[in-house]
Amino acid sequence: MPDGNQLIACHECDLLQHEVALPEGGVxxxxRCGGLLYRSHPRGLERALAYTLGALVLFVISNTFPIVGLEVNGDLIQATLLGTVSMLYRDGMWLVAALLLFTTVLAPLVHLLAMLYVLLPLQFGALPRSPELVVRVLTEVKHWGMVEVFVLGVLVSLVKLADLAKIVPGVALWSFGGLMILFTAASIAFDPRQIWLKMEHAS
Ligand SMILES: [Zn+2]
Structure with a gap:
């Protein structure tokens, strides 16, 4: 929390200096050397909120619609993410099922909801309750979200399967791609320094 005592080191010359609150768009x-320490992006939190809401919509689509369909002997077999998790579980691969569920469904969902929990009240000038706890949850959970790894894994498997069966990309495959982009954009725009500053103004 930048309370005026927070120190930041210059990337160029290593000089330690106190963090100060910046106006929107300030740098x-x-x-000592004029190197860039940090900047406050204009309307950064509004953008973070918009990306988060967009990512939540794509999250729902990604988990509802089939990721891929395989046409084998004229039959179309479709797989959704949750369907795959429950299939793995039924086949006795419960550890893989749990990992897949945690890294591609639960961790990203908690991450998105936690960002929304902080950003939504701030947008309307209100304070979220126990923000420190939520930010701590966010820091923990963000290492576990592996949507990118999952999408990459799906794409590699599809290329390998292409010889064996006709691949029909599902709606969720595209929305997972979009989710990956919006998620990254939201995480970048979610700037704790700007959030604490805005909370000081709202309180
Ligand atoms: Zn410097």
Whole structure:
């Protein structure tokens, strides 16, 4: 929390200096070498909220619609993410099922909801309750979301399967791609420094 005592080191010359609150669109530079310390993106939190809401919509689509269909002997077999999890579980691969469920469904969902929990009240000038706890949850959970790894894994398997069966990309495959992009954009725009600053103004 930048309370005026928070120190930041310059990336260029390693000079330690106190963090200061910036106006929107402002830039903090090193007092010795002029190197960029940090910046406050204009309307950063509004963008974070928009990306988060968009990502939540794509999250629902990604988990509802089939990721891929395989045409084998004229039959179309479709697979959704949750369907795959329950199939793995039934086949006795419960550890793989749990990992897949945690890294591609639960962790991203908690991450998105936690960002929404902080951003939505701030948008309307209100304070979220126990923000420190939520930010701690966010820091823990963000290492576990592996949507990118999952999408990459699906794409590699599809290329390998292409010889064996006709592949029909499902709606969820495209929305997973979009989710990956929006998720990254939301995480980048979710700037804790700007959030604490906005909370000080709202309180
Ligand atoms: Zn410097």
């Amino acid at each position: 903090a530079r090193c007092r």
